């Protein structure tokens with residue numbers, strides 16, 4: 001259990017902590033081209049960062065399942081396939097390459113107004129990996145609870161009123 | 177001679193009596209006008225299929241709005257089982273937003289729904305408030321000014337989503353407590369509200385309301401079978417800035433699907449329309465009645481006077 | 488009081504002059520011409536006063552509690568049920584029962600029905616006090632009662648129905664004060680004031696009709712803000728204001744039948760012969776008004792059900808309750824009025840008036856509380872809320888009695904100064 005948790009602590013896709021993948025010059029990428037692990041720490045003020053064991057996840061899922069059409073394999077999602085069935089490997093394969101870290105800032109939102117833009121609904125980085133990880137973990141009984149993957153920081157405990165900031169017992173909310 | 181005097185007296189009295197009415201009449205002219213909302217306003221699209229009930233949004237809201245300490249930690253999921261008066265949790269003076277769990281028949285996992293003010297395009301709370309305590313800002317938020325609120329709680333009656341709450345616990349400084357889209361601290365600077373920022377699943381998508389509708393439609397269209405074909409809030413009560421999409425019919429996850437399609441104000445318009453009518457027609461009508469009803473007496477009086485004159 | 492009026496010919500006071508030719512002072516008039524000892528004696532002899540004292544003994548501390556610890560301490564008002572008894576009874580119930588003022592003002596002053604004159608002042612007073620206490624109830628219920636004038640002067644929300652109610656009730660209150668003032672002027676002996684008002688009477692009456700039509704209707708229209716919360720049978724978006732206005736007609740008339748009856752039997756010493764002799768005749772006349780407005784009301788209630796296609800609701804439990812309300816509170820008293828008018832059974836009419844008045848309160852409570860949130864749950868008012876409501880109502884009763892004891896409401900003032 002403990003070991004599994006360790007592994008899981010490194011779960012979750014997407015690197016903010018920067019991981020450079022040199023674009024391989026072949027038509028399709030191989031697992032070997034991928035990084036061993038990825039540090040995920042966008043929530044670092046509330047939760048400690050996560051070491052994502054990319055090498056391990058390669059055994060569980062095909063590239064496309066997480067990387068959509070960017071790794072150059074067969075495009076399975078029919079929505080992607082409409083345009084990308086033959087577009088091959090993309091220049092940018094990392095999550096951060098497409099999924100904005102600051103998804104809701106004004107400038108980004110303004111870019112969505114372009115009338116011919118198809119990708120009007122790309123989740124931000126945090127959304128992208130949580131959506132991806134959790135939905136898969138639900139079907140493969142991977143970890144799904146928040147703290148199964150990352151431990152809460154002191155600031156997190158404070159905001160959640162949990163741990164040493166738990167409300168005193170017997171205390172109840174006022175009002176009718 | 178006598179007759180003219182009495183008529184003049186009558187006019188004077190009539191004026192004094194109706195002067196106040198005339199003053200109001202002017203103002204009521206506004207009443208019938210409706211408010212269309214701001215097309216460029218921001219909103220949030222809530223996707224129930226994404227929400228995992230982690231309550232991060234509740235925690236973030238509590239912190240951002242400096243609300244009191246909750247009864248239970250925000251990572252305590254036993255709150256989903258709380259039932260009061262047969263109802264699931266709702267907003268109150270300590271929580272502007274709450275997440276509830278719904279166990280939908282024939283679904284292997286529960287669904288969660290976050291509720292908060294929907295920031296209606298034509299807010300019922302705003303139109304029902306007689307001191308104009310609410311404002312719909314161009315950014316899309318429905319904000320509240322506690323400095324002028326009288327505490328009549330009509331806004332709570334009017335809100336079709338049971339959102340505004342009252343600080344009943346306070347005698348000297350009560351006020352309405354409700355989600356304000358983090359207007360002062362974030363929205364007006366172009367930032368998303370705290371809950372949206374905290375949501376790990378991006379179950380809450382912040383954006384221009386018009387864009388969100390397109391996003392919602394795209395999501396529904398491109399994942400056939402995943403969603404029911406409806407964006408709750410696109411049309412409900414004239415449209416809301418916060419909208420929902422769901423994988424199951426909305427009434428199974430606690431939504432009131434019977435709210436009117438039109439703004440709440442429209443159901444009040446019937447009455448507002450008669451106001452100027454009554455103000456203008458009644459005086460003439462009743463003076464007419466009066467003259468008719470008392471004509472005989474007048475004639476008698478006149479005859480009497482005539483007779484006296486002859487003597 | 489009766490004992491003194493038998494022993495002392497100059498009591499009750501109906502004249503500026505005592506038997507010996509000297510004038511009554513205002514103070515003496517206030518004490519009803521009795522010595523303080525005598526006044527106390529008659530006060531404590533009256534069991535009603537003991538009841539009132541009992542009510543206040545608990546009611547006043549409860550009111551204090553409300554103003555120190557907030558509404559939450561004494562009521563079950565909640566976020567689901569923002570309005571409780573204070574408004575459900577105090578505002579929505581008191582106001583229709585006080586429609587008597589404009590009804591009789593119109594009848595006597597506008598339609599020239601001088602035969603109703605003996606009861607006109609009582610009707611005006613009933614109206615004035617009803618409104619005044621409705622505002623008092625509001626002051627108990629408002630979260631920030633000290634901001635009562637805000638909708639008038641500080642921050643205006645003119646598109647709101649409540650704004651209209653506030654303005655109209657406020658103006659109408661002043662109209663009613665003006666209408667009742669002549670009685671006061673007679674009593675203090677300032678005839679000039681009376682003459683001034685007398686000249687404005689027609690204007691005041693017409694202002695009264697306008698304001699009453701609108702705010703009686705507006706109280707109904709307030710519920711159209713909650714089309715999804717009030718049970719459809721009790722809420723008709725198109726007809727709500729007509730329902731409220733129309734039912735206020737017989738409510739006001741019934742209330743005046745009740746209060747004149749009480750005064751006739753428990754304050755006979757205060758009534759003059761004109762009032763006593765004409766009361767039966769007047770009561771029958773009022774009953775006619777009641778039965779006409781009731782049949783109209785019944786018809787528009789049914790029209791509303793038909794218009795909104797709500798027949799199927801009638802088959803549900805709520806439907807039975809709805810028909811029970813219409814049956815007991817409207818149809819039965821309507822027939823009682825009709826029979827009473829036909830056979831001149833004044834007693835039956837008075838009983839019908841009592842049912843009709845209670846029926847209106849029932850209807851308003853149904854709309855504001857019982858059938859509100861019909862899809863959620865039913866709220867039962869806190870006992871303290873009930874007690875405070877009774878306390879304020881008792882204060883209303885005492886004020887009413889205090890004025891009728893003194894001012895020339897049910898008797899004519901003899902001798903102008």
Ligand code: SF4
Nearest residue numbers: 293294296299301335
């Ligand atoms: S949801 Fe309710 S409180 Fe929020 S804007 Fe709409 S009517 Fe007002």
Ligand code: SF4
Nearest residue numbers: 305325326328329331
């Ligand atoms: S409670 Fe305050 S904000 Fe709500 S309607 Fe009344 S005055 Fe307006």
Ligand code: SF4
Nearest residue numbers: 227228230231233375
């Ligand atoms: S933070 Fe997001 S996922 Fe979590 S409960 Fe709130 S809306 Fe749902």
